Amino acid sequence: MKLIAIDMDGTLVNNNTTINEENVRAIKKAQEAGIHVVVATGRSYKEAVNPVKEAGLTLPIIAINGAQMRDEEGKIKQSITLSKDTYYKADEVLGGHSIYYELYTNKGTYSDNPEMAIDIIVDIIKSANPEVSDEKAHQLADYRINNGRIHTIEDYKEVVAEPDVEIYKLLAFSRNERDRKNALNDFLTFKDLAVSKSAEANIEITHRDAQKGIAVKQYADELGIPMSEVMAIGDNYNDVSMFELAGYSVAMGNAEEDIKKLCTFVTKTNDESGVAFAIQTFMRKNRVS
Structure with a gap:
């Protein structure tokens, strides 16, 4: 596992729309181990970046379901627009x-x-x-x-x-x-x-090209990472394009049953730091410390 793509609402953020400290620690531990982490959200960049910054995280953000991709510093790398x-x-x-x-x-x-x-x-x-x-x-x-x-x-x-x-x-x-x-x-x-x-x-x-899965694959390609070594974590239907392409697909415990059936692993809920649980579980499986 070399890249983790994480949805935001219902996934990375809790019921107060902030990021649990346990999730923050797990993401930082993954980054320290050389694993890339990217947020993939339906939110605009402006709405997505504040919870990330407030949590003390530095992450690239795929915003608006893949219509915009920004690097860790907020610079726009790509935009895909509707005519x-x-x-x-x-x-x-x-x-x-x-x-x-x-x-x-x-x-x-x-x-x-x-x-x-x-x-x-x-x-x-x-x-x-x-x-x-x-x-x-x-x-x-x-x-x-x-x-x-x-x-x-x-x-x-x-x-x-x-x-x-x-x-x-x-x-x-x-x-x-x-x-x-x-x-x-x-x-x-x-x-x-x-x-x-x-x-x-x-x-x-x-x-049609502004989908989370397409954007995550493009980001992985830039890093030279095959999709078989990508983990996608999400909770809803706009995450399906990620699940279909990622080697590891993780549904949140609060996801609908149809979403859970699409994934290879079901983690805890967003309020229970399910992102951290998924990262920790797969890092142990991959013997990453």
Whole structure:
């Protein structure tokens, strides 16, 4: 095992969206042993880097499901964008099914409905951590809105019309299962899209080449590491592309049963420092000290 790719929500961070000290120690021990560690998340870089820095870790980050890759110092190594033509078509599909979405760009993340922006992060938190109270989930979601991680705008087209804007992802949300399914069926006709989800009621839309598994393989290739020597740790469907390519696939204890069945190993939950448990277990198996 020479490279570990770790998801963030429901995986690396706990129910308070911080990183347990046990996880920090395990990651640092792996790095000291010469094992590379990278975060692979659906979050924007801005939302992903703070918990990492606060934990005292220095890690490269694959952000927005692989739409952006940054090195340990935050320098952008690669961006994979949606064309504006594809964006307008996707916007039409989502609008046709009355589905709210957030817009991820190089200018930041935007919402045209702050109340729905709170609902979408509550959905992600509750899906990853079912035992978290509604009150606590809303507190964490309010923090996301109030600290400038997401910008409110009346019309997304104001941003998209800017000549230098790059579109990375649409994060859609609807509690209406029929609307979500109908939208997903429509998106099957888009040859240039990757569509997945990271929570109960969301849809994540990126370029077909902006997937965690593709980004992790590219990172491994740069390091000269075969995928057979890569471990991927995650908890949801936007981690599947990593699981399919990695030699070691690890599902969190809080993952859905369908995710667990895809993986070769099931670790403890995110609140129980499941990342640390997985790293320690595989380091012992590989006789790494």
